[in-house]
Amino acid sequence: MRDVIEVNHLKFNYRKRGVLKDVSFKVGVGKVVGLIGENGAGKTTLLKVLLGFLPDHGRAKILNSTPRLNYDVSSMMQGDLKLPGVTVQDILEETAAQSTSSLDIERVLKELDMMDLIHQRLTSLSGGQLRRVSFAMALIPNTRLVFLDEPTVGMDVNSRQRLWQKIDDLKKEGKTILITSHYLNELEKIADQILILKDGKIAFDGSFNELQSKYLMTTISFKTELGMDNFTNIDSLKNIRKKNGIIYIKSRDGDRTLQALLPLLNELHQISITRESLEKIFISMSEEELTDEKVNHTASI
Amino acid sequence: MKKLTTQLRFDGRRLVLRNTSFIFFSLLMPVMFYILFTKVMVVTNNSAEMKIFSLNYMGSMIVYSILITSLMNIATFLMRDREQGFLMFLKMSDRGLFDYYISMGLWSVTMSMISVVILGGVAVLVNGVSLGLTQWGALGLMVLIGQLPLLLLGMALSFIKRQETLGVVCNLITFPAAIVSGLWWPIGLLPKWLQVIGEKLPTYFLNDVISSITNHAKLKLVDFVGIGIWTIILLAVTLLIIKISQRRGIFAGVQA
Ligand SMILES: Nc1ncnc2c1ncn2[C@@H]1O[C@H](COP(=O)(O)OP(=O)(O)OP(=O)(O)O)[C@@H](O)[C@H]1O
Ligand SMILES: [Mg+2]
Numbered sequence: 162m163r164d165v166i167e168v169n170h171l172k173f174n175y176r177k178r179g180v181l182k183d184v185s186f187k188v189g190v191g192k193v194v195g196l197i198g199e200n201g202a203g204k205t206t207l208l209k210v211l212l213g214f215l216p217d218h219g220r221a222k223i224l225n226s227t228p229r230l231n232y233d234v235s236s237m238m239q240g241d242l243k244l245p246g247v248t249v250q251d252i253l254e255e256t257a258a259q260s261t262s263s264l265d266i267e268r269v270l271k272e273l274d275m276m277d278l279i280h281q282r283l284t285s286l287s288g289g290q291l292r293r294v295s296f297a298m299a300l301i302p303n304t305r306l307v308f309l310d311e312p313t314v315g316m317d318v319n320s321r322q323r324l325w326q327k328i329d330d331l332k333k334e335g336k337t338i339l340i341t342s343h344y345l346n347e348l349e350k351i352a353d354q355i356l357i358l359k360d361g362k363i364a365f366d367g368s369f370n371e372l373q374s375k376y377l378m379t380t381i382s383f384k385t386e387l388g389m390d391n392f393t394n395i396d397s398l399k400n401i402r403k404k405n406g407i408i409y410i411k412s413r414d415g416d417r418t419l420q421a422l423l424p425l426l427n428e429l430h431q432i433s434i435t436r437e438s439l440e441k442i443f444i445s446m447s448e449e450e451l452t453d454e455k456v457n458h459t460a461s462i
Numbered sequence: 463m464k465k466l467t468t469q470l471r472f473d474g475r476r477l478v479l480r481n482t483s484f485i486f487f488s489l490l491m492p493v494m495f496y497i498l499f500t501k502v503m504v505v506t507n508n509s510a511e512m513k514i515f516s517l518n519y520m521g522s523m524i525v526y527s528i529l530i531t532s533l534m535n536i537a538t539f540l541m542r543d544r545e546q547g548f549l550m551f552l553k554m555s556d557r558g559l560f561d562y563y564i565s566m567g568l569w570s571v572t573m574s575m576i577s578v579v580i581l582g583g584v585a586v587l588v589n590g591v592s593l594g595l596t597q598w599g600a601l602g603l604m605v606l607i608g609q610l611p612l613l614l615l616g617m618a619l620s621f622i623k624r625q626e627t628l629g630v631v632c633n634l635i636t637f638p639a640a641i642v643s644g645l646w647w648p649i650g651l652l653p654k655w656l657q658v659i660g661e662k663l664p665t666y667f668l669n670d671v672i673s674s675i676t677n678h679a680k681l682k683l684v685d686f687v688g689i690g691i692w693t694i695i696l697l698a699v700t701l702l703i704i705k706i707s708q709r710r711g712i713f714a715g716v717q718a
Contacts, residue, residue: 212554214550214553232554232555238550242548242551244476246479246480247475247476251476254472255469257468258465282480298551
């Protein structure tokens, strides 16, 4: 399979501050990729490098060429255009004129249920409406590669649904799509690949399931007469602690840990199982080193 | 070609047709000033003097209108296009920013010509000003040349980052420049030391050339030299600012 995006040890600094320190990843053709990272992690900066607006120093390849001025890429940037005296139709016509294979404006607007906005001025649109116009602007050039920087911000439920539906259609057409977001759950259904940008590096690169099993913990807690040492070697254990007479087991794989606990079931009381939400992933990632230390520590006692 | 015509249509709508600031401050206000000072608040009964004044004041108001257009309108548009990422958006297309600059340039010139037509028309209709075809032609040509330093100044100022700051700076330049170079009332009414400054401004030179043309007077070399020097200075300043910005990566709205 051909790679559409190839990044090798990419670095980028704003003045002195290093934003991207050592970024490497590949994206195959026709994939939908979710790029996740906290505020200021460098997601937008990475997109700007890939678009050729910031220097890549030969570290990136888009559609087999250097990023600079590559025209088969369209993007929906984080900030919307709010130009005075310009209507939705004007800006979409302007967008269509930019590329040779552009789609029909009315068709795109109908698909996105936006025909009612066509004659409105950009300055009179709401935040969510502007976001939808920006999305339409990313679709009209009909490019092989599409970058979407936090596309759903400010959109209502219906608009979000239509957007994800449209992205699914694009995927079926074989387009490659890179989406940044703060919301993992909205990427869950659609993304083939998740990239997590943290401290200037790709901290995770893999499928959603891999991410889940690596970072999403299940906590099983219970009361028991049994000693802690009965549980320290249990399957998929991440860490274990005791508080107010209750044992808390943090597990990488809730199913397997539960199965391992089954033989001891008669000895366990007040069992409760909680699964962390997706949003906890960042916290889990920063705690990772800490908790690993803790486990080692208990083991050495 | 499709892109250039689309770009021209796009910019024409936002710069002229739907630009209330242009219509009000660059056209309506100068027209109102003109009618006010040549028709309503007339200071002399001498009809020969009045005839000269209505000619000269037409020229002044044309220059004033162009000054406002360059500093208040063009500068703001250029700045906003960069700050909002419109330039970045255009840069991703096949032809980059070429069509954009062509279109903005053509429309700037057109806006100045609209000022000439509107203010000239009002002068003809209200005060019966009459000029020969060659005079109108020469006037238009001089406006084309004389607005260059003003447009360059607007372009240089458009690199000011915040819209509020840009607005304040433009106001601080526009109105003093208009008064000191004698666009609002005759420069002879100003204190001597202000006249010395005023007579060195590009708006003064342009106003003076126009006055020579409309009064059938001999064109003064100093006016052309003045406009030329201002154009060269402001061109150098603008190019320098563009260079610095490019080095800092903010030329197309991407900041590095
Ligand atoms: N023009 C700039 N000059 C200097 N520093 C910048 C500039 N733009 C961004 N930064 C800094 O670079 C870092 C990364 O910014 P970036 O916009 O890429 O983050 P992000 O991951 O997109 O964040 P968000 O989720 O808030 O959109 C931040 O610390 C930011 O302050
Ligand atoms: Mg961002």
